[in-house]
Amino acid sequence: xxxxxxxxxxxxxxxxxxxxxxxxxxxxxxxxxxxxxxxxxxxxxxxxxxxxxxxxxxxxxxxxxxxxxxxxxxxxxxxxxxxxxxxxxxxxxxxxxxxxxxxxxxxxxxxxxxxxxxxxxxxxxxxxxxxxxxxxxxxxxxxxxxxxxxxxxxxxxxxxxxxxxxxxxxxxxxxxxxxxxxxxxxxxxxxxxxxxxxxxxxxxxxxxxxxxxxxxxxxxxxxxxxxxxxxxxxxxxxxxxxxxxxxxxxxxxxxxxxxxxxxxx
Amino acid sequence: xxxxxxxxxxxxxxxxxxxxxxxxxxxxxxxxxxxxxxxxxxxxxxxxxxxxxxxxxxxxxxxxxxxxxxxxxxxxxxxxxxxxxxxxxxxxxxxxxxxxxxxxxxxxxxxxxxxxxxxxxxxxxxxxxxxxxxxxxxxxxxxxxxxxxxxxxxxxxxxxxxxxxxxxxxxxxxxxxxxxxxxxxxxxxxxxxxxxxxxxxxxxxxxxxxxxxxxxxxxxxxxxxxxxxxxxxxxxxxxxxxxxxxxxxxxxxxxxxxxxxxxxxxxxxxxxxxxxxxxxxxxxxxxxxxxxxxxxxxxxxxxxxxxxxxxxxxxxxxxxxxxxxxxxxxxxxxxxxxxxxxxxxxxxxxxxxxxxxxxxxxxxxxxxxxxxxxxxxxxxxxxxxxxxxxxxxxxxxxxxxxxxxxxxxxxxxxxxxxxxxxxxxxxxxxxxxxxxxxxxxx
Numbered sequence: 001x002x003x004x005x006x007x008x009x010x011x012x013x014x015x016x017x018x019x020x021x022x023x024x025x026x027x028x029x030x031x032x033x034x035x036x037x038x039x040x041x042x043x044x045x046x047x048x049x050x051x052x053x054x055x056x057x058x059x060x061x062x063x064x065x066x067x068x069x070x071x072x073x074x075x076x077x078x079x080x081x082x083x084x085x086x087x088x089x090x091x092x093x094x095x096x097x098x099x100x101x102x103x104x105x106x107x108x109x110x111x112x113x114x115x116x117x118x119x120x121x122x123x124x125x126x127x128x129x130x131x132x133x134x135x136x137x138x139x140x141x142x143x144x145x146x147x148x149x150x151x152x153x154x155x156x157x158x159x160x161x162x163x164x165x166x167x168x169x170x171x172x173x174x175x176x177x178x179x180x181x182x183x184x185x186x187x188x189x190x191x192x193x194x195x196x197x198x199x200x201x202x203x204x205x206x207x208x209x210x211x212x213x214x215x216x217x218x219x220x221x222x223x224x225x226x227x228x229x230x231x232x233x234x235x236x237x238x239x240x241x242x243x244x245x246x247x248x249x250x251x252x253x254x255x256x257x258x259x260x261x262x263x264x265x
Numbered sequence: 266x267x268x269x270x271x272x273x274x275x276x277x278x279x280x281x282x283x284x285x286x287x288x289x290x291x292x293x294x295x296x297x298x299x300x301x302x303x304x305x306x307x308x309x310x311x312x313x314x315x316x317x318x319x320x321x322x323x324x325x326x327x328x329x330x331x332x333x334x335x336x337x338x339x340x341x342x343x344x345x346x347x348x349x350x351x352x353x354x355x356x357x358x359x360x361x362x363x364x365x366x367x368x369x370x371x372x373x374x375x376x377x378x379x380x381x382x383x384x385x386x387x388x389x390x391x392x393x394x395x396x397x398x399x400x401x402x403x404x405x406x407x408x409x410x411x412x413x414x415x416x417x418x419x420x421x422x423x424x425x426x427x428x429x430x431x432x433x434x435x436x437x438x439x440x441x442x443x444x445x446x447x448x449x450x451x452x453x454x455x456x457x458x459x460x461x462x463x464x465x466x467x468x469x470x471x472x473x474x475x476x477x478x479x480x481x482x483x484x485x486x487x488x489x490x491x492x493x494x495x496x497x498x499x500x501x502x503x504x505x506x507x508x509x510x511x512x513x514x515x516x517x518x519x520x521x522x523x524x525x526x527x528x529x530x531x532x533x534x535x536x537x538x539x540x541x542x543x544x545x546x547x548x549x550x551x552x553x554x555x556x557x558x559x560x561x562x563x564x565x566x567x568x569x570x571x572x573x574x575x576x577x578x579x580x581x582x583x584x585x586x587x588x589x590x591x592x593x594x595x596x597x598x599x600x601x602x603x604x605x606x607x608x609x610x611x612x613x614x615x616x617x618x619x620x621x622x623x624x625x626x627x628x629x630x631x632x633x634x635x636x637x638x639x640x641x642x643x644x645x646x647x648x649x650x651x652x653x654x655x656x657x658x659x660x661x662x663x664x665x666x667x668x669x670x671x672x673x674x675x676x677x678x679x680x681x682x683x684x685x686x687x688x689x690x691x692x693x694x695x696x697x698x699x700x701x702x703x704x705x706x707x
Contacts, residue, residue, distance in 0.1 A: 064592075066588070066591065066592070069587075069588075069591065071514060071515050094594055094595070094596045095594070097591060097592065097593070097594040098593075098594030099594075101592065101593065101594075102588075102592035103592075104585065104588055104589070104592065106585055108583075108585035108586060108588065108589040109589070110586065110589060110590075110604055111586075111608065120590075120593060120595075120603070121593035121594060121595075124593075124594070124595055124599055124603075125594060171589070174589075174593060175592065175593065177593075178593050178594055
């Protein structure tokens with residue numbers, strides 16, 4: 001995983017998963033996201049970068065309507081998932097969130113056993129017909145999150161007893177277990193040490209084969225390492241969006257260039 | 266520039282081994298503050314010790330009562346005559362007095378009192394006790410049965426040091442000669458002070474018979490009230506707090522409700538009492554003095570406490586848990602009931618038990634709905650009777666005893682407080698145990 005791989009990142013843009021058109025997000029009277037247009041491809045890692053407070057997390061959270069839980073938050077414009085408007089009146093956000101899973105900044109396992117952490121999503125969505133099914137889902141999810149070998153002997157142990165990096169991978173396994181189509185990650189490595197970060201990054205790269213992954217990150221190196229597409233946000237605007245290689249080596253907008261080279265942000 | 270650095274520049278170098286004036290001053294302030302704290306705690310502890318010893322000293326005497334052992338021959342003819350007469354117990358009284366006189370003279374205790382005067386040292390509950398025994402055991406008629414009768418509260422008070430010969434000078438029930446007899450009867454073991462279970466399980470008695478009064482019926486009254494409070498205030502309180510904390514939109518209306526709930530917690534309990542009279546008794550036509558009404562009034566009083574503590578417990582659950590549940594596609598309801606509520610459970614239980622304990626010790630609202638001053642002499646016949654028939658409650662019973670004239674009742678009020686405190690202590694222990702059991706770290 002190093003910058004040398006930037007060259008072989010041709011992305012097939014045929015399958016568009018998310019399509020955002022003229023999206024505005026307001027917190028009360030604050031205009032947090034201004035007129036964002038973006039197409040997020042399937043089976044691709046898309047990174048959102050930008051300085052703190054630029055709105056990248058806000059935009060990410062509007063993709064699975066997590067912002068609904070904030071009373072003063074208001075979203076305008078269209079966000080289409082596979083061509084359907086997720087803010088349509090008929091859409092139940094609970095159903096949407098089963099399709100669009102989320103991993104948070106701080107690892108937040110439930111204070112239950114490792115097994116129950118993974119099994120919770122499949123249980124409430126009725127994904128497993130019986131105990132054997134559920135066991136299989138738990139095993140495959142933990143394997144996908146590269147955690148199986150470390151925890152297979154103590155599935156009854158509390159999830160909160162794991163190390164920080166293991167907890168974050170447990171949360172990823174939990175998100176994967178509900179079989180989402182898109183995985184949103186809000187700075188998933190900001191609370192982890194470099195070794196755990198490397199493990200999670202490797203994992204993200206593998207997840208790309210099954211999901212569309214959208215990751216918000218503060219670390220430009222991380223964006224360069226794991227993503228194929230990068231979007232640069234600044235003061236609520238989507239300044240530039242393109243191939244990761246192009247953004248980092250040959251940015252079009254002067255603001256992107258200043259941020260990448262460390263002059264702003 | 267600070268003083269310290271000014272000193273440094275003046276003297277060139279300062280030694281770490283010598284404290285400068287500013288550091289000395291700061292340390293002195295800190296030491297002084299520590300002493301203030303220790304003094305405050307010491308004063309608090311002193312008051313607590315004073316309170317506990319006063320209660321233990323005054324109250325423990327109520328648990329022991331003076332009994333006189335009298336063998337009475339259950340003469341069939343006399344009993345038949347007594348049952349046929351209008352004043353049944355006075356006939357039984359004559360039998361007991363005669364037996365007592367015989368017993369005293371057989372013990373070679375000299376007295377010039379007649380049987381009636383001698384009988385003044387017995388509690389007026391003695392004839393009823395004997396009659397109850399006869400009615401319950403008709404096959405024992407003809408035998409000689411040894412009864413342990415309660416002595417009058419003055420004899421009991423004499424053995425406890427409350428009554429002296431001087432204080433009996435103006436007493437028309439008992440005089441100093443009785444006390445001389447009591448001294449001799451005690452020497453031969455006829456009169457004895459021993460543990461009196463009836464104080465805990467018995468019922469209240471009339472003003473003239475303090476020796477017979479017990480807490481039992483009012484304990485039951487309190488328990489029936491607590492059932493009402495628990496089964497109403499816990500579900501209502503928890504449902505209200507979950508809605509306000511997790512579901513309610515933040516609007517002017519919910520703000521108004523929140524402020525009012527907080528204010529309700531500070532409303533004097535007597536206000537809830539008068540509300541209970543107006544709503545439950547005058548409009549709702551529920552029976553007066555009933556534990557059901559008492560429970561309803563105390564529910565109103567306990568609800569704000571439970572709502573406030575439940576909301577605090579829900580607030581203390583980290584929001585990341587809610588996000589995690591929503592993130593895997595749980596509904597709001599699932600996130601609350603599967604994850605938030607179990608984590609808030611210890612806090613909710615603690616708040617509920619504190620609310621119940623508060624309700625258990627509350628007297629003022631019971632004054633208004635007539636649960637004070639009522640003499641609860643009969644046990645309820647069943648659960649429905651327990652909720653609906655007039656009764657008292659522990660604190661109300663204590664208050665009632667404390668305002669009666671006879672000093673023997675004063676002693677019982679202290680004893681009642683010990684029983685009340687034991688119940689409160691038990692509830693607190695339950696709260697601690699439940700909290701330990703449900704507590705989960707994350």
